[in-house]
Amino acid sequence: MIEKKEKTEKVFAKEPKKINEFLYFALRNTKLKVGLSIVLLFLLLTLIGPLFTNYELNAFSAGSLSSPPSSEYWLGTTVFGQDIYTQFVYGLRATFIVGAIGGGLATIIGLLVGFIAGYRGGIVDELLNMLTNIVLVIPAFAVLLIIAAYLDVRGILMESVLIGLINWTWTARAVRAQTFSLRSREFVDMARMSGMKPLKIIFTEIAPNMMSYLLMALILQFGGAILFAATLDFIGLGPTQGISLGLMMNYAVLWGALQFGSWWWFVPPGFAIMAIVGSLYIMNVGLDEVFNPKLREM
Amino acid sequence: MRRYFGRKILIYSITFFLAVTIDWAIPRFMPGDPIRNLLARAGQRAEAADVMYTYYTKAFGLDVSTWQQYLNFWKALFHGDLGISVFRFPQPVAAILMKAVPFSICLLVPAILLSFYAGNKFGAFAARTKILDNTVLPLGYILTATPYMWLGILLAWSLGIVAGVFPIAGAYGFNLAPSLSWTFIFSLLEHWFLPFTSLFLVGFGGWAIGMRNMIIYELESDYSHYLEALGAPRNLIRRYAFRNALLPQITGLALQLGVIVAGQVVTEVVFSYPGIGWLLLAAIQNQDYFLLQGCFLFIIIMVLIANFIIDIVYVVIDPRTRIGMVGGGS
Numbered sequence: 001m002i003e004k005k006e007k008t009e010k011v012f013a014k015e016p017k018k019i020n021e022f023l024y025f026a027l028r029n030t031k032l033k034v035g036l037s038i039v040l041l042f043l044l045l046t047l048i049g050p051l052f053t054n055y056e057l058n059a060f061s062a063g064s065l066s067s068p069p070s071s072e073y074w075l076g077t078t079v080f081g082q083d084i085y086t087q088f089v090y091g092l093r094a095t096f097i098v099g100a101i102g103g104g105l106a107t108i109i110g111l112l113v114g115f116i117a118g119y120r121g122g123i124v125d126e127l128l129n130m131l132t133n134i135v136l137v138i139p140a141f142a143v144l145l146i147i148a149a150y151l152d153v154r155g156i157l158m159e160s161v162l163i164g165l166i167n168w169t170w171t172a173r174a175v176r177a178q179t180f181s182l183r184s185r186e187f188v189d190m191a192r193m194s195g196m197k198p199l200k201i202i203f204t205e206i207a208p209n210m211m212s213y214l215l216m217a218l219i220l221q222f223g224g225a226i227l228f229a230a231t232l233d234f235i236g237l238g239p240t241q242g243i244s245l246g247l248m249m250n251y252a253v254l255w256g257a258l259q260f261g262s263w264w265w266f267v268p269p270g271f272a273i274m275a276i277v278g279s280l281y282i283m284n285v286g287l288d289e290v291f292n293p294k295l296r297e298m
Numbered sequence: 299m300r301r302y303f304g305r306k307i308l309i310y311s312i313t314f315f316l317a318v319t320i321d322w323a324i325p326r327f328m329p330g331d332p333i334r335n336l337l338a339r340a341g342q343r344a345e346a347a348d349v350m351y352t353y354y355t356k357a358f359g360l361d362v363s364t365w366q367q368y369l370n371f372w373k374a375l376f377h378g379d380l381g382i383s384v385f386r387f388p389q390p391v392a393a394i395l396m397k398a399v400p401f402s403i404c405l406l407v408p409a410i411l412l413s414f415y416a417g418n419k420f421g422a423f424a425a426r427t428k429i430l431d432n433t434v435l436p437l438g439y440i441l442t443a444t445p446y447m448w449l450g451i452l453l454a455w456s457l458g459i460v461a462g463v464f465p466i467a468g469a470y471g472f473n474l475a476p477s478l479s480w481t482f483i484f485s486l487l488e489h490w491f492l493p494f495t496s497l498f499l500v501g502f503g504g505w506a507i508g509m510r511n512m513i514i515y516e517l518e519s520d521y522s523h524y525l526e527a528l529g530a531p532r533n534l535i536r537r538y539a540f541r542n543a544l545l546p547q548i549t550g551l552a553l554q555l556g557v558i559v560a561g562q563v564v565t566e567v568v569f570s571y572p573g574i575g576w577l578l579l580a581a582i583q584n585q586d587y588f589l590l591q592g593c594f595l596f597i598i599i600m601v602l603i604a605n606f607i608i609d610i611v612y613v614v615i616d617p618r619t620r621i622g623m624v625g626g627g628s
Binding site for chain 2: 130133134136137138139140141142143145146147149150170223227228230231234235236237246249252253258259261263266267269270271273274275276277278280281282285288
């Protein structure tokens with residue numbers, strides 16, 4: 001009890017700046033720390049994993065079909081003798097690319113639409129809001145599906161861009177609502193009176209006030225894009241070349257890994273997606289607690 | 299309220315119009331030529347291919363002007379004509395879809411409603427309850443981050459193959475013909491259970507967490523503190539908080555519909571459950587574009603209807619929309 005009191009006194013004594021205060025709570029937030037560590041661990045595996053493999057991606061080997069994990073094949077092999085560890089680390093790379101590009105693009109579009117609609121108001125807002133509502137109602141999955149089905153050659157980049165182009169709606173909506181409430185504040189009025197350009201007002205006066213929110217939106221979009229891509233890949237509309245975690249599960253189900261009991265084929269890819277996306281979500285809750293004093297556990 | 303519904307219906311009409319336009323435009327303006335692909339697969343000689351090309355162009359109505367094609371597409375749509383399936387030639391797409399619909403609905407509707415109900419109740423119960431908050435809620439995060447197909451695969455493998463308790467393919471036993479007997483109904487339920495469970499679990503995790511977070515926000519708001527200061531019992535405050543937290547959750551349900559539908563598609567694929575999702579896979583694998591377009595339209599229409607039902611529910615439970623104030627999330 002006394003110790004706790006001392007701690008709080010120390011915090012007040014230092015009178016930390018805002019950034020320091022966030023850092024102080026961020027470093028003490030277990031959810032944030034655990035989530036971030038798991039994501040970084042997988043990122044590390046993505047970066048250095050390919051260095052530790054002796055096999056070509058998707059290379060067949062007739063000698064070892066469907067062999068369980070061993071010292072030679074760390075995660076076993078597929079029914080065609082492909083090394084699963086190699087597929088896994090390259091698949092992870094695809095996952096992070098889709099998350100970064102798809103999630104990033106979705107956040108950027110959502111931001112632009114939300115800022116413009118919220119700041120401008122009036123007819124621009126009406127139109128953008130209408131657009132948002134329409135894209136929101138159309139199931140993005142169905143649209144991606146029909147587009148992907150007609151593309152003969154698909155790459156991870158294309159997939160990410162498509163996901164970004166279609167997944168921005170809820171971010172736009174939330175950003176619009178926040179911008180709406182910020183734009184009538186005094187400091188924004190001051191900026192406007194001093195003759196600042198609208199774009200500059202948005203980026204220097206409004207955006208910094210919702211930085212925490214934007215960071216969390218980006219994290220959620222990142223995770224969403226990963227899950228989305230996995231779904232698309234699983235029904236065979238993913239990249240036509242290379243590998244991804246969704247594609248691995250697709251092959252596993254298609255070639256009877258379930259029936260033959262080759263669990264090492266379908267467990268790692270799904271587990272990685274679950275771990276990455278789950279950690280992102282948990283990180284988000286942690287961030288929420290860091291930025292919002294009301295939510296901090298006392 | 300009239301304005302609220304007027305707006306919604308306008309948006310849904312525009313959406314439907316756009317969806318049909320997309321459905322019509324994508325096959326026509328995408329790079330590549332579906333008819334060439336079709337012929338390439340048949341692998342005929344050049345002269346024969348030319349004749350076939352003109353034949354197919356005529357048969358699919360591609361020989362008239364683009365505008366005429368677009369009008370014809372709408373006309374056919376209102377006659378319920380979605381074309382003929384290539385993969386199950388010569389059955390019309392509409393008939394194939396109609397056969398698959400009951401399976402999808404019976405899987406999807408209970409999964410959505412039950413997971414929404416149970417998840418919200420549980421989330422509200424767990425919020426600010428130290429033990430549950432720290433043990434069960436991480437599980438919720440894991441569940442909602444699980445890709446639908448992976449949970450399906452794990453369930454099929456563990457309960458279906460290793461334990462051998464549940465069948466893992468089809469909607470009823472392969473040796474049965476659809477009839478109204480107890481064996482058949484039992485077989486239906488047995489095949490329904492695993493896909494339902496995997497859809498339910500992922501949804502449950504998401505709703506529980508959403509509700510838990512909402513409740514915490516509500517419990518920190520002024521009215522809760524005020525009630526607390528008045529000495530209101532904990533349960534009463536929670537009841538108020540729950541009602542307020544439920545509104546964003548219902549908006550969330552509308553937002554999640556697309557994701558849930560995607561989850562349904564892959565779950566059906568994992569369990570070879572003969573619904574729309576399974577048809578979609580068949581259409582993709584067989585390059586059956588008419589079937590694909592039919593499935594797309596069908597999913598859009600279902601999502602629009604579901605959105606509309608949610609709008610009505612919103613009016614029922616949120617009095618603000620009834621007296622014309624803001625609300626309803628738009």
